[in-house]
Amino acid sequence: MITMLEISKLKKVYGSKTVVDIEELQINAGETIGLVGNNGAGKTTLFRMLLDLIRPNTGQILSKGENVARHDKWKDYTASYLDEGFLIDYLTSEEYFIFIGGLHNFSPAHVMDYLNQYTEFFNDEILNKGKYIRDFSKGNQNKIGIAAALMQNPELLILDEPFANLDPTTQIRLKSLIKNLKQEHKMTTLISSHDLNHVTDVCDRIILLEKGLVIKDFLTDENTLKELEEYFSE
Ligand SMILES: Nc1ncnc2c1ncn2[C@@H]1O[C@H](COP(=O)(O)OP(=O)(O)OP(=O)(O)O)[C@@H](O)[C@H]1O
Numbered sequence: 001m002i003t004m005l006e007i008s009k010l011k012k013v014y015g016s017k018t019v020v021d022i023e024e025l026q027i028n029a030g031e032t033i034g035l036v037g038n039n040g041a042g043k044t045t046l047f048r049m050l051l052d053l054i055r056p057n058t059g060q061i062l063s064k065g066e067n068v069a070r071h072d073k074w075k076d077y078t079a080s081y082l083d084e085g086f087l088i089d090y091l092t093s094e095e096y097f098i099f100i101g102g103l104h105n106f107s108p109a110h111v112m113d114y115l116n117q118y119t120e121f122f123n124d125e126i127l128n129k130g131k132y133i134r135d136f137s138k139g140n141q142n143k144i145g146i147a148a149a150l151m152q153n154p155e156l157l158i159l160d161e162p163f164a165n166l167d168p169t170t171q172i173r174l175k176s177l178i179k180n181l182k183q184e185h186k187m188t189t190l191i192s193s194h195d196l197n198h199v200t201d202v203c204d205r206i207i208l209l210e211k212g213l214v215i216k217d218f219l220t221d222e223n224t225l226k227e228l229e230e231y232f233s234e
Helices: 043-050 093-103 108-122 138-150 168-185 196-202 224-233
Strands: 003-014 017-028 032-036 058-063 078-081 156-160 188-192 205-210 213-219
Touching: 003 043, 017 043, 017 188, 017 213, 032 043, 032 196, 043 058, 043 156, 043 188, 078 138, 093 108, 093 138, 108 138, 108 168, 138 156, 138 168, 168 188, 168 196, 196 224, 205 224
Parallel strands: 032 188, 032 205, 078 156, 156 188
Antiparallel strands: 003 017, 003 058, 205 213
16 A cells, blocks of 8 residues: 555644644545544644645654655645635636646646536536636635646645535535546545535545544444444534
């Protein structure tokens, strides 16, 4: 098995509160990981450290063996959408996609062609609306951010609560999209979610965080949903 991410002795502290405290965690290439945990468990903080948006107090994250805080190579194969801060509010959706495509040397025509595969996912709400990104609903901003992240055909994809704010139809379409990416591109995917149903459906491994600690880490099977529901109803 090839290791994609290797986390060791990772700690993030705010004031007197330790919000992430992970002794050891490995993510293998090709895995689809669901990160679950109640509000404040540390999911977003962990993602932000994976993307070197914030720095840990101690410990490190290696991506393909290189510390993300000291090297840049991971940026070539990693894509993410954490929140609307990743978008550019004053652009239309087309302008934004063309801007992101330009970073990967796509011509505008190539970008528009690439977007054809998302016709179903977009559900006719994203393109040709003459609307600025700031005026889209949060769910539709989500769709824009996810499609833009996928444009670079990443090996590692990180999505923070991708199902939140999506209508049920789009949630189901997003699940097939993620399953496809796993099957066809062997993509390594990390998804945080409060939706235990979706996350157990789409992920082959679940990591449960609580107060920054990994409480459970197991492969998904037919009992996982029940186990998680029991854990969270205690
Ligand atoms: N910049 C910051 N300064 C101080 N405390 C912070 C900061 N960022 C996060 N925290 C705290 O760290 C803890 C973990 O927050 P985080 O957003 O990572 O949790 P989460 O699991 O993503 O939660 P949610 O499910 O609500 O999104 C929370 O107690 C939060 O208040």
